[in-house]
Amino acid sequence: MTDAIVAEGLVKRYGSVVALDGLDLTVPEGTITGLLGPNGAGKTTAVRVFTTLLEADEGSARVAGLDVRKQADELRTKIGLSGQYAAVDDNLTGFENLDMVGRLYHLGRARSRERARELLARFDLEDAADRPVKGYSGGMRRRLDLAGALVAKPTVLFLDEPTTGLDPRSRLGMWDVIEELVKGGTTLLLTTQYLEEADRLADQIAVIDHGRVIAEGTADQLKDQVGGERLELSVATSAELSTAAGTLAGLAVGQIDADDRQNHLTVPVTGGSSVLMEAIRRLDAESVKVLDIGLRRPTLDDVFLALTGHVADDSAQGEQK
Amino acid sequence: MKLLQALADGAVVAKRNLIKIKRVPDLLVFSTAAPIMFVLLFAYVFGGSIQIPGMDYREFLMAGIFAQTVLFGATITGSGLAEDMTKGIIDRFRSLPMARSAVLVGRTTSDLVNNALVIVIMMITGLIVGWRIHSSPLEALAAVGILLLFAYAFSWAMAWIGLLVRSPEVFNNASFIFIFPITYIANTFVQSENLPAGLRHVAEWNPVSAVTLAARELFGNTSPLQTPPDVWPLQHPVLASLGWVVVFLLIFVPLANYQYKRAVAR
Structure with missing residues (x-):
């Protein structure tokens, strides 16, 4: 070619x-x-x-x-x-x-x-x-x-x-x-x-x-360059957030990102839906009330952020003509 | 072969510009409305106070009106190019295997056609207010030819300015600075002999004076009591007009082409 x-x-x-x-x-x-x-x-x-x-x-x-x-x-x-x-x-x-x-x-x-x-x-x-x-x-x-x-x-x-x-x-x-x-x-x-x-x-x-x-x-x-899948979940309180982070630490393949203002947790994982099941089981055992949980593939937005350190639409410069 | 191709490309662009006259007829209406108002203004308002020994002022006036009209008509070249430059269409043209010169050749050619149309309308207006042709049809045709040729050469100067300023609004103001003195410090509406010394010299050597006088003589609109000022261009107005056409083309065709290449390369 x-x-x-x-x-x-x-x-x-x-x-x-x-x-x-x-x-x-x-x-x-x-x-x-x-x-x-x-x-x-x-x-x-x-x-x-x-x-x-x-x-x-x-x-x-x-x-x-x-x-x-x-x-x-x-x-x-x-x-x-x-x-x-x-x-x-x-x-x-x-x-x-x-x-x-x-x-x-x-x-x-x-x-x-x-x-x-x-x-x-x-x-x-x-x-x-x-x-x-x-x-x-x-x-x-x-x-x-x-x-x-x-x-x-x-x-x-x-x-x-x-x-x-x-x-x-x-x-x-x-x-x-x-x-x-x-x-x-x-x-x-x-x-x-x-x-x-x-x-x-x-x-x-x-x-x-x-x-x-x-x-x-x-x-x-x-x-893939940014990392594989991520587990994302929301909980009701910040106390539960730290419990959840501790509980899921064993599943994480990278650094867990905790957003305590939104009570939102992002956990890099591998293994697809079985990881999701395992996470729910562990959280349930610790009685953490989960508002929302899901497995997400990274978007190109994540790629961009990871590569450039800034998000794609966030640019102060004008278009070069 | 290459030249023929370039001319054909120019014709395609000219056709594109001419379609606009058909689609936006207001353009033609308003580009003739102003000169018609000038005819009425000078024929009926100012004309009574301007004496031309041995002839009716309206006979004197019309050649000046024609010159003014085609000069104003030539400014469309500049505003049209400036407008094109603000739009994506120039990028499309530049990405095509067409002749580099076609945009400018097409623009000036379509404005020449536009001017020819306008001059016909102005001649009819003149005939209505009492202007007459006292020469042979061939001489009258030569008069129209000189007016249009000069306007064509002048439109290359306007093309250069239009490409320089790149904005139709700015062009309209910028061209006025140029157009105003060249049109009025001349023999277009008054006899240059009556101007104060400094201005008189400018008027006598102004290309527009030569063109106006050439048209005046070829239409037979001169007074037997008047002899042209004793300067070469007004003693030989036809030759001087053609000379100015050549000079304008030699200066402004390369300048406009250079500016076109520079402007689109940004």
């Missing part, structure tokens, strides 16, 4: 702000890679370098086997980009937008029109095809923008935060569309600040923070 994207030591500075700080990334052909990070982590900057919109100060990148700097013209015929801001013209109809993109990919008049109609049908925009985009909903605009990225059947597709700003229903709809899309074998690099999104869509995830990849792997591998 060859690699669709190879980036080595990419650096991009804006004055004193370092947007990319030695970014290395490899995306195998035919896979979906999620570039996961908070606002300002450098996700968009990375995508802009890969799509020839921006030149990196240092380092090199090849996309579809072509150097992003030296072979930019040729590369542009092979990539599709759908950005954070739906890059569609409000005054044009959906059809006119896609037709224009086709013409600018030099597909020719007939092929551009045909392709525009094809994509409008595929993205469920047939009814709105000949209406100006001005009247489209947020979800429809994103779908049209995504369709625009697919006009020339790109070998590598870049989606920069495809669901940012969408309501939950439109987001689910967009996920279905993207899942459908990559069944065809297109290589996709997807940036997102939603851990749930990366978990659901991506084969492999690269966690990015302060312009650098800080962890890579499948969602499961990343979760």
